Amino acid sequence: xxxxxxxxxxxxxxxxxxLAGGLVVASKKFAVETDPKVDEIEEVLPGANCGACxxxxxxAFAEAAAGEKAPVDGCPxxxxxxxALVAKILGMEPVEGANRKVAQVLCKGGHAEAKLxxxxxxxxxCRIAQSTQNGSFKGCSYGCLGxxxxxxxxxxxxxxxxxxxxxxxxxEKCTGCGMCVRACPRDxxxxxxxxxxxxxxxxxxxxxxxxRGVCSVGCIACRRCEKECPVDAITVEDNLARxxxxxxxxxxxxxxVCPVNTIEYQEGKPVLKKRRAS
Amino acid sequence: MELFLIFIGAVFVNNFVLVRFLGxxxxxxxxxxTETALGMGAATTFVMVVTAALTWLLQWYVLEPFGxxxxxxxxxxxxxxxxVQLVEMFLHKTSPGLYRALGIYLPLITTNCxxxxxxxxxxxxxxxxxxxxxxxxxxxxxxxxxxxLMAGIREELxxxxxxxxLAGTGIAFIIAGLLSLAFSGFAGLV
Numbered sequence: 001x002x003x004x005x006x007x008x009x010x011x012x013x014x015x016x017x018x019l020a021g022g023l024v025v026a027s028k029k030f031a032v033e034t035d036p037k038v039d040e041i042e043e044v045l046p047g048a049n050c051g052a053c054x055x056x057x058x059x060a061f062a063e064a065a066a067g068e069k070a071p072v073d074g075c076p077x078x079x080x081x082x083x084a085l086v087a088k089i090l091g092m093e094p095v096e097g098a099n100r101k102v103a104q105v106l107c108k109g110g111h112a113e114a115k116l117x118x119x120x121x122x123x124x125x126c127r128i129a130q131s132t133q134n135g136s137f138k139g140c141s142y143g144c145l146g147x148x149x150x151x152x153x154x155x156x157x158x159x160x161x162x163x164x165x166x167x168x169x170x171x172e173k174c175t176g177c178g179m180c181v182r183a184c185p186r187d188x189x190x191x192x193x194x195x196x197x198x199x200x201x202x203x204x205x206x207x208x209x210x211x212r213g214v215c216s217v218g219c220i221a222c223r224r225c226e227k228e229c230p231v232d233a234i235t236v237e238d239n240l241a242r243x244x245x246x247x248x249x250x251x252x253x254x255x256x257v258c259p260v261n262t263i264e265y266q267e268g269k270p271v272l273k274k275r276r277a278s
Numbered sequence: 279m280e281l282f283l284i285f286i287g288a289v290f291v292n293n294f295v296l297v298r299f300l301g302x303x304x305x306x307x308x309x310x311x312t313e314t315a316l317g318m319g320a321a322t323t324f325v326m327v328v329t330a331a332l333t334w335l336l337q338w339y340v341l342e343p344f345g346x347x348x349x350x351x352x353x354x355x356x357x358x359x360x361x362v363q364l365v366e367m368f369l370h371k372t373s374p375g376l377y378r379a380l381g382i383y384l385p386l387i388t389t390n391c392x393x394x395x396x397x398x399x400x401x402x403x404x405x406x407x408x409x410x411x412x413x414x415x416x417x418x419x420x421x422x423x424x425x426x427l428m429a430g431i432r433e434e435l436x437x438x439x440x441x442x443x444l445a446g447t448g449i450a451f452i453i454a455g456l457l458s459l460a461f462s463g464f465a466g467l468v
Binding site for chain 2: 016
């Protein structure tokens with residue numbers, strides 16, 4: 001009779017061969033075709049899977065771009081650099097890039113400025129508070145609920161909640177992907193193209209006196225900013241002043257005349273910029 | 279009747295994750311969303327059932343007759359690894375989304391001690407072929423149930439006020455412990 005070690009060798013060897021053979025057959029039957037360009041494009045993408053391009057992650061965008069369904073500059077996070085690389089991979093001409101966009105939180109009503117009618121003890125999610133009770137624990141029905149859904153939505157860790165209950169954007173890290181814009185149930189966050197430095201940080205459509213009742217820094221639609229603006233970039237509509245970012249030249253005259261300090265200017269932005277051709 | 283008792287035993291009384299504490303790695307790693315958890319559970323169940331059949335055949339028709347019971351562990355691992363490769367190829371072709379969502383945890387089913395553990399237990403218990411199959415099915419379904427419970431709870435936890443030091447894995451382990459306590463209530467059922 002054969003020795004034990006020989007039997008073990010033969011039986012294990014045969015088993016291995018049978019299983020390997022089965023796997024070879026299976027690999028041919030279940031082979032998946034992949035376009036090498038898709039892998040190349042995925043390499044140059046930021047890889048954050050943030051969904052700003054409108055596709056389900058970077059791989060999905062790479063597949064769409066390779067199939068010429070998505071534009072080469074479809075990745076707002078990668079910007080013009082990535083657009084040029086993707087164009088090169090697909091053998092196309094690079095595209096002119098635009099200035100990067102940065103998220104701006106258009107509400108200043110934190111714990112110190114805005115009234116709260118009640119304490120919220122539900123799940124710490126602004127969308128849940130808004131959909132279940134219209135966020136009515138907060139006095140202003142247009143103001144920031146402060147539960148941090150936008151901060152959690154940011155895939156780049158570019159936001160945090162400050163002690164006043166308002167989200168803060170770290171401009172250096174913000175890529176303008178727009179996830180926070182989508183996350184906010186009250187549409188308080190907008191994307192503004194750099195180097196826009198003046199922002200009216202209020203979204204309340206309530207009458208001025210009602211705004212004063214719940215917030216000390218809300219826009220009361222007094223129209224002083226509208227009259228002061230030298231380029232007519234501000235319009236007051238539905239009890240709210242709004243800046244047309246395409247016309248604004250960062251001169252800051254509106255900041256000086258606003259009686260409730262709703263308009264803010266960010267230091268470090270060029271004071272006068274060329275007016276965009278309309 | 280005995281088959282039904284084996285099945286209930288594998289799913290609830292001696293649940294592989296919550297009572298036997300096997301297969302905790304994918305239990306912690308893939309339980310963040312219910313969709314991926316279901317996919318992982320289904321893949322593992324498939325591997326377990328096929329492994330049940332193959333290992334039973336190998337144990338009683340090859341290893342025992344040729345006097346090689348000591349080769350049990352490597353032979354079982356060989357079978358499990360091949361089955362997992364098969365499942366990977368199958369998923370890559372039929373459901374690329376699930377394939378990517380499971381990521382590294384799909385090949386890790388090979389090292390999932392629940393799969394090897396269950397085949398060794400089935401062999402020790404000298405189950406018949408059908409009994410092994412049912413045992414495998416029960417083990418897989420129990421694993422899936424544990425995974426789905428955990429995934430459901432963790433999805434809710436996203437909006438809860440978890441203390442910073444416990445966020446993520448810490449609170450997950452505490453929850454797992456509480457789930458195990460709950461499942462120990464099944465003791466003596468079968």
